[in-house]
Amino acid sequence: MVQSQTDIATPAEIEAICARFDDDPHRMLDILQEVQTRFRCVSPEVMEVVASATGLTRVAVDAVVSFYSFLSDAPKGRVTIRLCDDIVDRFSGLDAVIAAFEAELGIKVGQTSGDGAFSLEVTACIGMCDQAPAAMINDVVLTSLTAERVRDLVTQLKEGVDPGLLIGSRYYEKPPQDRIRDAVRNNIRRAGAVLLGPVPADSGLKKALQMRPEQVIDIIEDSGLRGCGGAGFPAGKKLRHATQNDSTRRFVFCNADEGEPGTFKDRVLLTERAHLMVEGMTVAARAIGAEEGLIYLRGEYTYMRDHILAVLDDRRARGLLGRNIMGMEGSHFDVRLQMGAGSYVCGEAGALISSCEGLPGEPKGRLPLPTERGYLGLPTVVNNVETFCHIARVMDRGAEWFRGMGTDTSPGTKLFSVSGDCLNPGIYELEYGLTLAELLDMAGAPEAAAVMVGGPSGTIIGREHFGRRLVFGDLPTGGAVMIFGPHRNILEIVDYYMGFFVHESCGYCTPCRVGNVFLHKAVQKIRAGQGKQADLDYIREYSATIMETSRCGLGQTSPNPILSTLKNFPLLYSAMLKGGGDRTQPTFDIQDAIEEARSIAQRRSYIFDRDFTQ
Amino acid sequence: MSGDSFTFTIDGVEVTATPGQTIMEAADAAGIYIPRLCDVEGLRHQGGCRVCTVKASGRSAAACTQPAAPDLVVDNETDHLNTMRRHLVEMLFQEGNHLCPVCEASGNCELQAMAYRLEMVEPFRFPGLEPCRPVDASHPDIALDTNRCISCGRCIRASADVDGKGIFGYVGRGIHRRVAVNGSDLAHTDADINDHAVSRQVCPVGCIIRKREGFSIPIGEREYDHGLIGDEGDSE
Numbered sequence A: 001m002v003q004s005q006t007d008i009a010t011p012a013e014i015e016a017i018c019a020r021f022d023d024d025p026h027r028m029l030d031i032l033q034e035v036q037t038r039f040r041c042v043s044p045e046v047m048e049v050v051a052s053a054t055g056l057t058r059v060a061v062d063a064v065v066s067f068y069s070f071l072s073d074a075p076k077g078r079v080t081i082r083l084c085d086d087i088v089d090r091f092s093g094l095d096a097v098i099a100a101f102e103a104e105l106g107i108k109v110g111q112t113s114g115d116g117a118f119s120l121e122v123t124a125c126i127g128m129c130d131q132a133p134a135a136m137i138n139d140v141v142l143t144s145l146t147a148e149r150v151r152d153l154v155t156q157l158k159e160g161v162d163p164g165l166l167i168g169s170r171y172y173e174k175p176p177q178d179r180i181r182d183a184v185r186n187n188i189r190r191a192g193a194v195l196l197g198p199v200p201a202d203s204g205l206k207k208a209l210q211m212r213p214e215q216v217i218d219i220i221e222d223s224g225l226r227g228c229g230g231a232g233f234p235a236g237k238k239l240r241h242a243t244q245n246d247s248t249r250r251f252v253f254c255n256a257d258e259g260e261p262g263t264f265k266d267r268v269l270l271t272e273r274a275h276l277m278v279e280g281m282t283v284a285a286r287a288i289g290a291e292e293g294l295i296y297l298r299g300e301y302t303y304m305r306d307h308i309l310a311v312l313d314d315r316r317a318r319g320l321l322g323r324n325i326m327g328m329e330g331s332h333f334d335v336r337l338q339m340g341a342g343s344y345v346c347g348e349a350g351a352l353i354s355s356c357e358g359l360p361g362e363p364k365g366r367l368p369l370p371t372e373r374g375y376l377g378l379p380t381v382v383n384n385v386e387t388f389c390h391i392a393r394v395m396d397r398g399a400e401w402f403r404g405m406g407t408d409t410s411p412g413t414k415l416f417s418v419s420g421d422c423l424n425p426g427i428y429e430l431e432y433g434l435t436l437a438e439l440l441d442m443a444g445a446p447e448a449a450a451v452m453v454g455g456p457s458g459t460i461i462g463r464e465h466f467g468r469r470l471v472f473g474d475l476p477t478g479g480a481v482m483i484f485g486p487h488r489n490i491l492e493i494v495d496y497y498m499g500f501f502v503h504e505s506c507g508y509c510t511p512c513r514v515g516n517v518f519l520h521k522a523v524q525k526i527r528a529g530q531g532k533q534a535d536l537d538y539i540r541e542y543s544a545t546i547m548e549t550s551r552c553g554l555g556q557t558s559p560n561p562i563l564s565t566l567k568n569f570p571l572l573y574s575a576m577l578k579g580g581g582d583r584t585q586p587t588f589d590i591q592d593a594i595e596e597a598r599s600i601a602q603r604r605s606y607i608f609d610r611d612f613t614q
Numbered sequence B: 001m002s003g004d005s006f007t008f009t010i011d012g013v014e015v016t017a018t019p020g021q022t023i024m025e026a027a028d029a030a031g032i033y034i035p036r037l038c039d040v041e042g043l044r045h046q047g048g049c050r051v052c053t054v055k056a057s058g059r060s061a062a063a064c065t066q067p068a069a070p071d072l073v074v075d076n077e078t079d080h081l082n083t084m085r086r087h088l089v090e091m092l093f094q095e096g097n098h099l100c101p102v103c104e105a106s107g108n109c110e111l112q113a114m115a116y117r118l119e120m121v122e123p124f125r126f127p128g129l130e131p132c133r134p135v136d137a138s139h140p141d142i143a144l145d146t147n148r149c150i151s152c153g154r155c156i157r158a159s160a161d162v163d164g165k166g167i168f169g170y171v172g173r174g175i176h177r178r179v180a181v182n183g184s185d186l187a188h189t190d191a192d193i194n195d196h197a198v199s200r201q202v203c204p205v206g207c208i209i210r211k212r213e214g215f216s217i218p219i220g221e222r223e224y225d226h227g228l229i230g231d232e233g234d235s236e
């Protein structure tokens, strides 16, 4: 919270930071984040120093700096304001909030004030969709912003008030958990039997320590628990797979990257059930014989860092982490916290591991699986926050109890993150198997016209599908349910999320890096009323190629916003096509007339190209 | 190579492979061509261009990184796969700034040659991105024009793994990802004209330019003037 005295980094200061991380290139992200926080940028000169301290080339350091949104080679303001720019925020008055910030600060989005005091930026979903519009001010999160509140905030910030004190004057005197509860509301609407109802402390871990590791895996496998990060991979099977090698060193990683727009359930678990999550990690470690664990917390959740660190410290102090856990001879496990730095793809298991290794967040290939060769080439189990919480509860109450809830193929409960046009946005812990209509009813959304289930990588459906069930095999989801009323422009939503994928693609493979840019352009062309039937054909063909040839799940799902709306809202598109999409003869169009010549020449016309912005 | 060899098929032809070999390595050994751009003999595999996508027992995979496996049924030369490959090559053209008639790589260029092989004849539906990055001509013997770069990473791997230098690297994310050099410009790196990374085999397009060598081979005698890429062995 204290601003650095000097802003120019000396080589000695940089070397000292590197030394604190043992000059280890695998800790590159930690080193660079520390430099960024202290000196507000990682300049090319600093990259040089970091490179020689860690034994890398400068361009390898630059690769990391230039990959993550929260690192920069040019100086950022002492107070950096990042406005959450998700579609939900846009639909909740973001424009007025941006305008107020711009007017009060005298800078535009993307700029830093001349005196270096403020930077104003927009950023992808920060996990506050239930209380949009939201913003990060340095590490502090503020929600439910209005133009009026912004004027007051900026006045205080200009007077030098620490961002934390905007939450409350006694912010820093409170314990970390109270701080984050003050900053962000939990909005728990339904507490279920497994996660958000009362949970006894560490009784699952106690039971696991009394069993043989195989028994622990058997129970989790028997419970039918499926991963909660989106893909629904059976949790027990993953643990078992991680033991099928002769490695003596294995890892348990908790994925707290929560990057899928519209998802914020892990935020609530991290706030209210962090002990349960670490308990579940410790159970998993027991099951696979791992002694080292890691929590990958997204940079947007830095406001929770002190809380998580306090939980880990507390558990160490009480013998629940460290050597001989709960007095069990030979049971060792400890956990390190790794902060992310603004990149959606880092939630993908392989990219997450790359990021922890100090690299740009590029996914690994599909094979070998992380359970075979993960972090540092060693067997690694990566599970979602919610999955680990479930693991702890299953150990306590047993597989049968768990299977008694939900459906055969999707047992237990699930947290749903509900946001958008409804009366009661927030978290719902419900048994798998309910229909979307039932959930919409609870959320108070009788007007819902379209719902995005599973985030932009999931599917956007209309009313005729609201009877479908929220289970694997029908409407699978990591939990995001975003509701749109009849007054919303679906094409605007599609346009926004295609831009999101373009922004978040890591760039490793051609189809996702380039293909998405052109899909985005095609959508914009249609939105501008310039689209033709051939553009829809183009979208379908390119989408198929992108999904089939992309290297990781990001590209393999990125066309979903377009494809699902083309399927479920076909009239929307045909109404936007030139000539109405029927067989009437469109009138002469200069764009049309020069299209072919333009394509052959591969040159744009700056006079006539109104529909392309770049 | 270790372990017992096994067989699998590519387009119905039986191929022998050893454990650890990729589909492409086994195909190459058997004289079967799988289209590729980011992969080149002697360098690690990157698996980034995706032009080598095949169907391996029904599942799409990049042949250059996917391990071969016993009894795998691989489809390679199908209309479906070649259509997707054509889309990928189109994307690479669209991403860069390619004007073949004035490019000194023309005729020796793997991207251009792949476009011919895949019969890429239709005009593009959208204008290209037309990057306008400055050309780095600082070095006495070498120039770098990344406006034509297809992000194959061959220069990066050659410099790091063969030359032991690390002169090239990727910076940026997504569509802004590009090749950069380890210094303020090429003149401020250890780059040397004798590096493998700057040899003719490494850059598949016309980004890494060896000064004073351009246009030395007349049109008609350039590498792909004689036949399609991948068919070199068959054309004699």
Ligand SMILES: Cc1cc2nc3c(=O)[nH]c(=O)nc-3n(C[C@H](O)[C@H](O)[C@H](O)COP(=O)(O)O)c2cc1C
Binding pocket: A226, A227, A228, A229, A230, A231, A232, A233, A255, A256, A257, A258, A259, A260, A344, A345, A346, A347, A348, A349, A350, A382, A383, A384, A385, A387, A552, A553, A554
């Ligand atoms: C682009 C992309 C982003 C992802 N983001 C997350 C994430 O933020 N949190 C998460 O738990 N899983 C995320 N996943 C899924 C992970 O790859 C992985 O399947 C998951 O962490 C496994 O845990 P689970 O089995 O407990 O769900 C993402 C996948 C992709 C392709």
Ligand code: SF4
Binding pocket: A345, A363, A504, A505, A506, A507, A508, A509, A510, A512, A513, A550, A551, A552, A553, A554, A555, A556
């Ligand atoms: S699909 Fe996209 S995010 Fe995944 S590796 Fe390819 S470029 Fe990167």
Ligand code: SF4
Binding pocket: B097, B098, B099, B100, B101, B103, B104, B105, B106, B107, B109, B110, B111, B112, B148, B205, B206, B207
């Ligand atoms: S690099 Fe190849 S495709 Fe590009 S302009 Fe030169 S010859 Fe043409």
Ligand code: SF4
Binding pocket: B146, B148, B149, B150, B151, B152, B153, B154, B155, B156, B179, B202, B203, B204, B205, B207, B208
């Ligand atoms: S400069 Fe050439 S070799 Fe290097 S990545 Fe680009 S296209 Fe490949």
Ligand code: FES
Binding pocket: B035, B036, B037, B038, B039, B046, B047, B048, B049, B050, B051, B052, B053, B062, B063, B064, B065
């Ligand atoms: S050759 Fe296999 S991905 Fe490029």
